[in-house]
Amino acid sequence: MVDATIIASASEDDTDGHWVKHRGKTAVHGYKAHVGADADTALVEEVAVTPANINDGRAGPAALPENPGNVYADSAYRGDHFGKAVIAKGGRPRIVATGMWGRDEAEIRARLEAHNQPIHRIRGRIEKIFGTWKRSYGLRRTRWRGMAKAGVQIRLTAITCNMKRCVNIVMVAQ
Incomplete structure (x- = not known):
């Protein structure tokens, strides 16, 4: 699985962070954490940190683990740049579709849903x-x-979350 989240910067004076605004939400000054996680265990495998204004599809390849298998992503990762990066690493892109061509609207909705x-x-x-x-x-x-420093904080958070998740996985397995 690959996705990104926006994390506000410590201060608007932070020159490495950038402004980003997403549909109907207030603008945020900060960073994006692009994360590649295992679909079965939900353990974070890769993290890439960029300024918040960087497109997900462009920064997404940095969050791909080695031998990714099926890579599930939202429509922000649609496009040749990300898809080719997944294929180059031996994976198969499974990206949400937002539209399809066709004449019958009911058929198109059914195909999109499927x-x-x-x-x-x-x-x-x-x-x-x-x-x-x-x-x-x-x-x-x-x-x-x-x-x-933002990258260190995000990676330490990922490590901590993975450790807690591993304990839960082991406890369930026993």
Whole structure:
């Protein structure tokens, strides 16, 4: 699974962070954490940190693990740049479709639903990772200025979350 989340910077004076605005939400000055996670265990495998204004599809290849298998992503990753990067690493892109061609509207909706349903079921797991980071680990805002320090904070949060998740996986397995 691959997705990104926006994390506000410690200060608007942080020159490494940039402004970004998403549909109907207030503008945020900060960074994006692009995350590649395992679909089965929800363990974070790769993290890439960029300024918030960088397109997901362009920065997404940096969050791909080695031998990714099926890569589930939302429609922000649609496009040749990300798809070719997934294929080059030996994976298969499974990206949410937002539109299809056809004459019959009911048929198009049915095809979209059939294509997107299995992707949504698996891809939604990565949103829980971001929710946990922001709710339980205080990653709504970075603590320090600068890309390097923000990257360290995000990676330490990912490590901590993975350790907690591993304990839960082991406890369930026993």
